Amino acid sequence: MSVLVYTESEQGKFKKVALEVASYAKAVADQMGTSVTAITINADDISELGNYGVDKVLKVNSSDLEKFNANSYANVIKQAAEKEDTKVVIVSSSADSKYLAPLLAVGLEAGYASNVVEAPSSASPFTVKRTAFTNKAFNMTTIDTDVKIVGVSKNAFGLKEHKADAAAEDFSPSVPESGVHVESIDVATDKVTIADAEIVVSAGRGLKGPENWGMIEELADVLGAATACSKPVSDLGWRPHGEHVGQTGKPVASNLYIAIGISGAIQHLAGINASKVKVVINNDPEAPFFKAADYGVIGDAFEIVPALIEKLKTFKAQNA
Amino acid sequence: MKILVCISHVPDTTSKINFTDDNTKFDTNGVQFVINPNDEFGLTRAMWFKEKQGASVDVVTVGGPETEPTLRKALAIGADSAIRVNSEAKDGYQVAKELAKVVKDGGYDLIIAGRESIDYNGGMVPGMLAALIDANFVTNCINLEIDGDNVKAMREIDGGKETVSTSLPLVIGGQKGLVEESDLRIPNMRGIMMARKKPMNVLEPSNAETETASVKFEKPEPKGQITLVDADNLDQLVDLLHNEAKVI
Numbered sequence: 273m274s275v276l277v278y279t280e281s282e283q284g285k286f287k288k289v290a291l292e293v294a295s296y297a298k299a300v301a302d303q304m305g306t307s308v309t310a311i312t313i314n315a316d317d318i319s320e321l322g323n324y325g326v327d328k329v330l331k332v333n334s335s336d337l338e339k340f341n342a343n344s345y346a347n348v349i350k351q352a353a354e355k356e357d358t359k360v361v362i363v364s365s366s367a368d369s370k371y372l373a374p375l376l377a378v379g380l381e382a383g384y385a386s387n388v389v390e391a392p393s394s395a396s397p398f399t400v401k402r403t404a405f406t407n408k409a410f411n412m413t414t415i416d417t418d419v420k421i422v423g424v425s426k427n428a429f430g431l432k433e434h435k436a437d438a439a440a441e442d443f444s445p446s447v448p449e450s451g452v453h454v455e456s457i458d459v460a461t462d463k464v465t466i467a468d469a470e471i472v473v474s475a476g477r478g479l480k481g482p483e484n485w486g487m488i489e490e491l492a493d494v495l496g497a498a499t500a501c502s503k504p505v506s507d508l509g510w511r512p513h514g515e516h517v518g519q520t521g522k523p524v525a526s527n528l529y530i531a532i533g534i535s536g537a538i539q540h541l542a543g544i545n546a547s548k549v550k551v552v553i554n555n556d557p558e559a560p561f562f563k564a565a566d567y568g569v570i571g572d573a574f575e576i577v578p579a580l581i582e583k584l585k586t587f588k589a590q591n592a
Numbered sequence: 593m594k595i596l597v598c599i600s601h602v603p604d605t606t607s608k609i610n611f612t613d614d615n616t617k618f619d620t621n622g623v624q625f626v627i628n629p630n631d632e633f634g635l636t637r638a639m640w641f642k643e644k645q646g647a648s649v650d651v652v653t654v655g656g657p658e659t660e661p662t663l664r665k666a667l668a669i670g671a672d673s674a675i676r677v678n679s680e681a682k683d684g685y686q687v688a689k690e691l692a693k694v695v696k697d698g699g700y701d702l703i704i705a706g707r708e709s710i711d712y713n714g715g716m717v718p719g720m721l722a723a724l725i726d727a728n729f730v731t732n733c734i735n736l737e738i739d740g741d742n743v744k745a746m747r748e749i750d751g752g753k754e755t756v757s758t759s760l761p762l763v764i765g766g767q768k769g770l771v772e773e774s775d776l777r778i779p780n781m782r783g784i785m786m787a788r789k790k791p792m793n794v795l796e797p798s799n800a801e802t803e804t805a806s807v808k809f810e811k812p813e814p815k816g817q818i819t820l821v822d823a824d825n826l827d828q829l830v831d832l833l834h835n836e837a838k839v840i
């Protein structure tokens with residue numbers, strides 16, 4: 273009956289979203305008067321889960337699951353849910369979890385709500401608040417099936433510490449063959465990804481050309497941030513597609529979003545509105561971004577960004 | 593190869609989002625509807641398979657009569673025929689079930705859907721459809737090559753790309769990259785004329801069940817005032833981000 277949470281790891285270490293979904297699962301379990309069971313796949317040290325309210329951990333270690341595969345992972349989580357007689361499964365909004373959740377939903381005959389931003393407002397009927405219309409609105413949704421799957425939005429619930437046992441139990445599910453085979457993976461391991469980043473530094477057409485991104489990368493570097501861009505910038509080939517954020521690009525839910533030379537078109541804002549604090553740097557005081565941001569600097573990015581980098585370096589040196 | 597492109601009929605990206613009936617219904621007043629952008633990339637890639645590999649391309653939507661202009665646009669872009677399952681789209685599962693029936697009855701090999709719709713943003717329909725019809729599934733798809741039954745696809749993952757091999761039958765969740773923005777087609781006069789003569793098959797729904805229900809909508813709180821910092825006083829910005837916003 274426990275709430276089951278899929279806590280994702282990468283190279284054996286938990287992703288930050290894993291701890292956030294564990295915190296969320298604890299809140300749901302409290303509401304329902306039950307405990308939290310986590311399932312981990314090839315995670316090394318699971319003790320950290322005990323800080324976020326996880327009572328029991330089903331530890332799966334299998335070389336067949338070395339690379340993420342949506343079918344196989346969904347199937348393994350399904351077996352865990354059945355073993356635990358789970359009524360609620362919690363997953364994150366990572367690309368991987370969003371890939372596997374609909375497959376898991378059909379497998380468990382479970383209703384699924386994605387992009388959920390708060391703990392359920394009621395356990396019966398099971399009611400959650402999710403974003404819709406690309407962050408332009410929220411939708412209160414009930415999940416009416418016996419088993420329910422909740423996909424939690426990144427950075428919406430936060431980390432809530434809660435001591436618990438995190439008692440490990442080895443779990444050896446069968447791993448079915450998948451019809452999709454990963455041939456190769458190409459990731460820049462030295463770069464912070466938009467999905468994981470606490471801070472995102474993003475630039476638009478105001479930068480004039482790809483040769484001017486040096487200062488954007490430097491600013492990102494100083495802040496330990498990921499770099500992103502507006503849609504025309506990636507359409508023009510100045511930056512890779514993977515950096516395009518907005519309604520038709522990647523969503524951004526970071527703590528801090530810094531927009532440089534981006535006008536703030538509705539389609540851009542839709543994708544970044546879930547970020548907590550927004551800073552705009554633009555030389556046009558009429559740019560719509562000034563209506564959407566928390567902090568703004570009016571002026572030429574080519575002067576402000578290098579100056580800001582210097583100020584931040586000094587700040588880092590003092591606060592190191 | 594028989595291709596089915598799943599089209600979701602969504603408010604244009606510039607639409608103001610408002611609700612009526614005590615915040616339970618989306619206010620369509622004055623809203624322009626379009627092909628979901630992710631589906632438009634998929635449709636354009638499907639046209640490539642049609643022109644280069646002789647595939648047939650049908651488009652489908654689960655929706656009321658108001659969605660027909662959107663399907664006509666897809667026909668004008670070059671799809672061969674359109675299917676409309678005459679039912680309001682109520683939740684991801686119900687839509688996926690209706691689509692599964694269309695796929696089975698029509699014997700499609702490749703189903704191209706979008707990574708997510710920009711209205712519901714569920715990212716649910718393609719995966720659920722794949723599971724219901726027991727087809728392979730690749731989402732966040734940014735490249736797709738097909739040779740007989742063999743498929744090579746590329747997927748955007750956090751921080752990079754992944755190349756996968758798989759086979760038909762296949763469902764994909766497409767997005768930008770599948771084709772470039774500059775490859776998207778605007779229907780021309782000839783396409784629009786031809787689209788009028790192409791079949792629009794209206795199917796009665798199988799009344800698939802739902803698993804979730806929308807209770808009501810809310811709009812985000814209006815934004816507070818922006819704090820402007822002088823370009824000569826960036827120390828203040830650093831200070832605000834550190835002490836007030838606590839994000840650095």
Ligand SMILES: Cc1cc2nc3c(=O)[nH]c(=O)nc-3n(C[C@H](O)[C@H](O)[C@H](O)COP(=O)(O)OP(=O)(O)OC[C@H]3O[C@@H](n4cnc5c(N)ncnc54)[C@H](O)[C@@H]3O)c2cc1C
Pocket residue numbers: 475476477478479501502503504505516517518519520521532533534535536537538539540543553554555556559571572573574605629
């Ligand atoms: C269907 C559809 C989907 C879309 N989806 C997205 C999306 O997902 N993401 C997205 O970003 N866009 C999207 N768009 C595009 C969007 O409408 C805007 O065109 C785009 O966001 C504008 O990009 P930009 O702000 O970089 O460029 P511009 O609008 O050209 O703005 C450049 C800004 O830079 C400023 N500037 C110029 N020089 C300087 C300087 N020296 N210093 C400081 N500032 C300077 C200017 O004042 C201006 O505000 C979409 C559009 C459509 C139709």
Ligand SMILES: Nc1ncnc2c1ncn2[C@@H]1O[C@H](COP(=O)(O)O)[C@@H](O)[C@H]1O
Pocket residue numbers: 598599600601628630631652653654655681684687704705706707708709710712713714715716717718
């Ligand atoms: N009512 C619908 N009719 C046909 N296809 C749909 C419908 N709703 C969603 N889809 C397809 O599923 C994709 C993802 O939608 P969603 O699950 O709503 O985010 C869309 O890009 C479409 O390809």
